[in-house]
Amino acid sequence: MNRxxxxxxxxxxxxxxxxxxxxxxxxxxxxxIHQHVNxxxxxxxxxxxxxxxxxxxxTVLLPSGSALSLESTHLGKSNGLAxxxxxxxxxxxxxxxxxxxxxxxxxxxxxxxxxxxxxxKWLENGAVGIGESxxxxxxxxxxxxxxxxxxxxxxxxxxxxFEHDRxxxxxxxxxxxxxxxxxxxxxxxAQTWWGNIDANHDxxxxxxxxxxxxxxxxxxxxxxxxxxxxxxSAGSGRNALNRDEDHASDFxxxxxxxxxxxTDCSDAVGNGAKCSGSLQIENVRRLLHDPAAxxxxxSGNAKKAIQLG
Numbered sequence: 553m554n555r556x557x558x559x560x561x562x563x564x565x566x567x568x569x570x571x572x573x574x575x576x577x578x579x580x581x582x583x584x585i586h587q588h589v590n591x592x593x594x595x596x597x598x599x600x601x602x603x604x605x606x607x608x609x610x611t612v613l614l615p616s617g618s619a620l621s622l623e624s625t626h627l628g629k630s631n632g633l634a635x636x637x638x639x640x641x642x643x644x645x646x647x648x649x650x651x652x653x654x655x656x657x658x659x660x661x662x663x664x665x666x667x668x669x670x671x672x673k674w675l676e677n678g679a680v681g682i683g684e685s686x687x688x689x690x691x692x693x694x695x696x697x698x699x700x701x702x703x704x705x706x707x708x709x710x711x712x713x714f715e716h717d718r719x720x721x722x723x724x725x726x727x728x729x730x731x732x733x734x735x736x737x738x739x740x741x742a743q744t745w746w747g748n749i750d751a752n753h754d755x756x757x758x759x760x761x762x763x764x765x766x767x768x769x770x771x772x773x774x775x776x777x778x779x780x781x782x783x784x785s786a787g788s789g790r791n792a793l794n795r796d797e798d799h800a801s802d803f804x805x806x807x808x809x810x811x812x813x814x815t816d817c818s819d820a821v822g823n824g825a826k827c828s829g830s831l832q833i834e835n836v837r838r839l840l841h842d843p844a845a846x847x848x849x850x851s852g853n854a855k856k857a858i859q860l861g
Contacts, residue, residue: 586814605822662695683711785814
């Protein structure tokens with residue numbers, strides 16, 4: 553029995569029955585792979601209602617790391633994922649309360665003392681991945697490689713927030729990580745990840761509005777490496793589709809087996825102009841006409857990349 557099998561057979565991985573908090577919209581199962589507990593102070597009851605309104609079948613909770621004043625946390629300014637997000641314990645508790653509706657990742661500051669043992673503890677008690685890793689470190693630095701080593705040992709994915717000159721720097725070198733860890737599924741997210749769908753991307757631009765020239769780094773990573781996936785969540789993911797809808801339709805079709813539906817929205821509404829997650833779900837439905845391809849993005853790829861049941 554390997555570590556992944558051990559995790560599934562013990563601990564919080566088997567949580568028993570619970571109250572399902574979300575339902576499928578129509579005949580489309582939707583797994584949201586990117587949400588947070590206490591996101592910008594949102595209460596759990598509002599969060600539960602938000603997921604129901606969006607029609608989410610299952611939600612993956614991404615916690616923050618410890619609250620420490622280190623260079624990797626911008627001396628504490630980036631604690632709580634810079635959004636007041638609670639840590640792994642809170643995500644585990646919510647998942648335990650609603651096991652049919654939630655799964656959870658674990659997280660820790662990669663260069664903090666005891667980080668590896670803390671991650672291992674949670675992975676042995678039900679966590680199904682590591683992230684959102686959002687720290688001021690080079691993506692191929694020694695602390696990050698230790699995180700990837702844990703992911704390899706436990707056969708779980710790592711979700712990374714790429715933001716130029718701020719989080720997981722060195723995106724142009726990330727291919728070396730993909731090559732060094734071929735058995736680890738990586739999930740890319742945020743401004744630098746999505747800006748680089750464009751071959752002409754200016755790395756200092758966080759939310760570009762120009763038309764897209766296909767063949768950027770992100771496009772190539774998705775095409776060339778089987779162990780990298782894209783998280784469609786947040787304003788960055790939505791902007792990537794909205795800025796050039798002709799390119800977006802082709803991109804969704806081309807990478808239909810490598811994209812995951814995530815929302816990463818902190819509102820308490822779950823629909824309308826204030827909810828970027830519901831708007832992104834609408835984008836996928838509008839821009840991708842093939843129902844089978846939509847099924848992959850809405851749920852199938854998450855089950856494969858994160859090994860969700």
